[in-house]
Amino acid sequence: AQRVTQPEKLLSVFKGAPVELKCNYSYSGSPELFWYVQYSRQRLQLLLRHISRESIKGFTADLNKGETSFHLKKPFAQEEDSAMYYCALNPNRGSTLGRLYFGRGTQLTVWP
Amino acid sequence: ETGVTQSPTHLIKTRGQQVTLRCSSQSGHNTVSWYQQALGQGPQFIFQYYREEENGRGNFPPRFSGLQFPNYSSELNVNALELDDSALYLCASSSASGNTGELFFGEGSRLTVL
Numbered sequence: 568a569q570r571v572t573q574p575e576k577l578l579s580v581f582k583g584a585p586v587e588l589k590c591n592y593s594y595s596g597s598p599e600l601f602w603y604v605q606y607s608r609q610r611l612q613l614l615l616r617h618i619s620r621e622s623i624k625g626f627t628a629d630l631n632k633g634e635t636s637f638h639l640k641k642p643f644a645q646e647e648d649s650a651m652y653y654c655a656l657n658p659n660r661g662s663t664l665g666r667l668y669f670g671r672g673t674q675l676t677v678w679p
Numbered sequence: 680e681t682g683v684t685q686s687p688t689h690l691i692k693t694r695g696q697q698v699t700l701r702c703s704s705q706s707g708h709n710t711v712s713w714y715q716q717a718l719g720q721g722p723q724f725i726f727q728y729y730r731e732e733e734n735g736r737g738n739f740p741p742r743f744s745g746l747q748f749p750n751y752s753s754e755l756n757v758n759a760l761e762l763d764d765s766a767l768y769l770c771a772s773s774s775a776s777g778n779t780g781e782l783f784f785g786e787g788s789r790l791t792v793l
Contacts, residue, residue, distance in 0.1 A: 669721030
């Protein structure tokens with residue numbers, strides 16, 4: 568069965584410090600992995616997806632199939648990065664089916 | 680471009696009642712998915728609608744049902760409400776011909792069952 572685990576419910580760092588939000592998944596096939604973010608008083612939105620291999624707002628995430636992980640990283644956190652971050656898995660790679668499996672989320676707080 | 684809109688934003692019901700939540704998809708999107716988000720949890724997939732038909736369902740009982748209309752808007756209906764149905768219900772739209780996996784979410788309807 569598909570499962571997405573975000574072990575940290577809360578994560579606090581100081582501005583300028585590196586940040587890593589952990590995500591592990593269980594799935595036997597080749598999934599697509601995503602990070603969604605929800606800023607205060609805003610709706611849930613896509614941050615990045617592993618197939619794009621892009622950096623968004625300074626964040627990157629590498630899919631490690633051996634460790635079944637998709638950790639989100641940023642070398643220098645900013646106060647505006649404070650938000651709830653959700654890791655999500657699409658088991659139907661290449662499909663537009665809107666079924667994603669979400670982790671429980673990690674609340675990131677960046678202190679000034 | 681109009682984003683996903685949901686109504687109502689908040690509502691309170693009692694056990695055993697029925698509720699209907701509504702969602703208008705983003706302009707140009709023909710697929711609507713519904714998610715339930717309990718407090719402290721991530722969104723959990725309920726079902727998806729494409730071309731007015733249910734196209735995938737999560738682990739939810741039949742008392743959770745839905746509709747999609749020709750204009751791609753959608754409804755989520757929950758019968759015989761239970762206390763555990765209290766949650767934020769999120770609607771998300773996407774395009775069947777667009778990028779996979781990117782969902783555009785509404786702000787949600789917060790349901791409280793007393």
